[in-house]
Amino acid sequence: MFSFCADPKSLEGFSWLVCYLTSAKHVDFYWSFLTVLVLLAVTAPSALAFGFGGAMAARSPIAPLRWFGKTYTAMVRGVPDIVFFLFFVIALDQGIEWMKHQVVCPDWKEPIRQGLEFRVCPEAKVPSGSSAQIWHQLYGFALAVFTFAIVFGAFAANVLYGAMNAVPRAQLETAESYGMSQGQVFRRILVPQMWTYALPGLSNLWMILIKATPLLFLLGVKDIVYWARELGSAKTQAYAYPHPDWRLWYFIVLLIVYLCMTRGSEIILSRLTRRLSHGQATAAGEAMRRAAQ
Amino acid sequence: MKKMLLATTLLALSGGIAAAQTVRLGTEGAYPPFNFIDDAGNVAGYEREFGDEACKRAGLTCEWVTNDWDSIIPNLQSGNYDVIIAGMSITDERAKVVDFSENYFPPADSAYVGLTAEADIKGVVSAQVGTIQAGYVAESGATLLEFPTPDETVAAVRNGEAAAVFADKDFLAPYVKESNGELTFVGEPVSLGGGVGLAFRQSDDELREKFNAAIQAMKADGTVNKLIEKHFGPETKKF
Numbered sequence: 382m383f384s385f386c387a388d389p390k391s392l393e394g395f396s397w398l399v400c401y402l403t404s405a406k407h408v409d410f411y412w413s414f415l416t417v418l419v420l421l422a423v424t425a426p427s428a429l430a431f432g433f434g435g436a437m438a439a440r441s442p443i444a445p446l447r448w449f450g451k452t453y454t455a456m457v458r459g460v461p462d463i464v465f466f467l468f469f470v471i472a473l474d475q476g477i478e479w480m481k482h483q484v485v486c487p488d489w490k491e492p493i494r495q496g497l498e499f500r501v502c503p504e505a506k507v508p509s510g511s512s513a514q515i516w517h518q519l520y521g522f523a524l525a526v527f528t529f530a531i532v533f534g535a536f537a538a539n540v541l542y543g544a545m546n547a548v549p550r551a552q553l554e555t556a557e558s559y560g561m562s563q564g565q566v567f568r569r570i571l572v573p574q575m576w577t578y579a580l581p582g583l584s585n586l587w588m589i590l591i592k593a594t595p596l597l598f599l600l601g602v603k604d605i606v607y608w609a610r611e612l613g614s615a616k617t618q619a620y621a622y623p624h625p626d627w628r629l630w631y632f633i634v635l636l637i638v639y640l641c642m643t644r645g646s647e648i649i650l651s652r653l654t655r656r657l658s659h660g661q662a663t664a665a666g667e668a669m670r671r672a673a674q
Numbered sequence: 675m676k677k678m679l680l681a682t683t684l685l686a687l688s689g690g691i692a693a694a695q696t697v698r699l700g701t702e703g704a705y706p707p708f709n710f711i712d713d714a715g716n717v718a719g720y721e722r723e724f725g726d727e728a729c730k731r732a733g734l735t736c737e738w739v740t741n742d743w744d745s746i747i748p749n750l751q752s753g754n755y756d757v758i759i760a761g762m763s764i765t766d767e768r769a770k771v772v773d774f775s776e777n778y779f780p781p782a783d784s785a786y787v788g789l790t791a792e793a794d795i796k797g798v799v800s801a802q803v804g805t806i807q808a809g810y811v812a813e814s815g816a817t818l819l820e821f822p823t824p825d826e827t828v829a830a831v832r833n834g835e836a837a838a839v840f841a842d843k844d845f846l847a848p849y850v851k852e853s854n855g856e857l858t859f860v861g862e863p864v865s866l867g868g869g870v871g872l873a874f875r876q877s878d879d880e881l882r883e884k885f886n887a888a889i890q891a892m893k894a895d896g897t898v899n900k901l902i903e904k905h906f907g908p909e910t911k912k913f
Contacts, residue, residue: 500875
C-alpha cells in the first residue's frame with residue numbers, strides 16, 4: 382500500500398506494523414466487516430418479511446395456509462441452527478442444480494447421484510464452472526442470506542404471531558363496529574399496534590442475529606472470523622510478514638467489535654421502544670403518561 | 675433498473691458456458707510451504723507454482739479456490755471445484771472415494787516435533803484431522819488430539835496442550851528452524867503414504883489424464899525438482 386513497504390523483511394518496529402496492518406490480506410480483513418454488515422442489512426428485513434408472512438399464515442382462516450405457517454415455525458425452531466445451516470445450504474444448492482439440470486439437460490443419460498458424488502451436467506452448474514470466482518462467492522453469500530432469513534424468519538413469525546394476538550380485542554371490535562372490513566382492521570389497527578408488543582422479542586432476535594453472523598464462516602463465506610483466524614495464526618518465513626501466534630489479539634478485536642455492535646443496537650432499540658410505547662395502553666405507555674402529568 | 679440488474683446477473687452466470695471450460699483448483703491455503711494465502715491475499719506456495727505450470731501445459735484455464743481441509747473431499751464430490759491440490763497424500767483409503775493423479779511430490783517423511791528432544795511421543799500428540807498422520811498417531815498408541823488446521827497443531831505444542839505434533843516433515847521444518855530452539859524434532863522420521871497427488875472425482879478420467887500427462891512432462895524435464903528445491907530447500911527428497 383505504501384511505497385516503503387516494498388521489502389517487508391527489511392522493516393522494523395513501527396513501519397513494519399504499519400505495513401503489516403495495511404497488507405492486501407488485512408485490507409481483505411477490513412472489507413469482511415462490510416460483508417457482515419451487508420449480511421445484517423439484507424437479512425434483517427428479509428427475516429422480518431418471512432416472519433410477517435409466517436405469522437399471517439399461522440393466523441389465516443384458511444386451514445392449509447394455517448398448517449403451513451405453524452409447521453414452518455415449529456420445524457425451523459425445533460432444529461439446531463447449525464444443523465439447519467449445514468443441511469439446508471447443501472440441500473438448497475443441490476436442489477437448484479437438480480432443477481436446472483432437468484430443464485437444461487433433458488437428454489443426460491448418466492445418473493446424477495453416483496455413489497457419494499452429485500453430478501449434474503456442466504451446463505446446469507450454478508454458478509457455471511467457468512464464471513469468475515466473484516460469482517461463486519456472491520452465490521454462496523446469497524445462499525447464506527436466504528438460510529439466515531428462513532431461520533430467523535421462523536423466530537420472528539412466532540414473535541409477530543404473539544404480538545398480533547396481544548393487541549386488545551376491544552380495539553379490533555371497535556374498528557369493526559365502525560364498519561371496517563377485515564383487511565382494513567388488519568392494516569389500520571392490528572399492524573400499527575402490534576409493534577409495541579413485538580419489539581422486545583424482535584430486538585432480542587436482532588441481538589441473536591448479530592451474534593450468529595460468525596456462522597457465515599461455517600458456510601464458507603470469508604467473514605471476519607475466517608480472516609482473524611487466518612491472519613492470527615503463526616507465520617513462517619514463507620510469508621512476507623512472519624510472526625508468532627497472534628490469534629488472541631485478533632479475537633480480542635472481534636470481541637470488542639461485537640460488543641460495540643450489540644451495545645449500539647441496545648441504545649437504538651431502547652429509543653425505539655420509548656417511541657413506540659408512547660400513548661399505548663401498556664405498562665410502559667402508562668408509565669410515560671404518568672411521568673408527563 | 676432491477677430487471678437490468680437481474681438480466682446482467684443471469685447473463686454473467688450463464689455467459690461463461692460457451693467459453694472454454696475453467697478448471698477450478700481447490701486448496702486449503704493453510705499449509706506452507708505447500709499452499710498458503712500470501713500477504714497479498716492470493717494462494718501461493720509450491721502447489722501454486724506447480725499447479726499453474728501444469729495447467730499451462732495441459733492447455734487449461736485454472737482458477738484457485740480455498741476450502742477447509744475437513745470438507746475438501748465432500749466439496750470436490752459435490753462439484754464446488756474440480757481438482758484437489760492441497761498436499762494430499764495418496765492412500766488406499768482416499769483412493770476409494772477419489773481418483774489420484776501421479777504424485778507430484780515424492781513419498782515424504784513425517785516427523786514428531788516437541789519442546790524437548792525427550793518429549794513423550796506416546797503421550798498426547800496433535801495432528802490435523804483427516805490426515806494420514808492422524809491415523810498413524812491413533813494406531814501408535816498415543817492419545818490423538820486433532821485440530822482442523824495445521825497451524826493449530828503446532829500451536830498446541832507451544833502452549834503445552836500436546837507433548838508433540840506429528841505432521842509432514844517439510845511442513846514442520848520451517849517452524850522448527852524459526853523457533854529459536856523452542857521447538858525440536860523428536861525421534862526418527864517416519865515414511866508415510868505414496869507421495870502427494872492431485873485428487874479428482876472418479877467420473878473425471880479425462881481431466882485426470884490431461885494432468886497426468888503434464889506431470890509426467892514436468893518430471894521428465896526437471897521442472898518439478900526445481901520447484902521442490904525452490905520451496906522446500908535443497909535437503910528435501912526429490913524425484
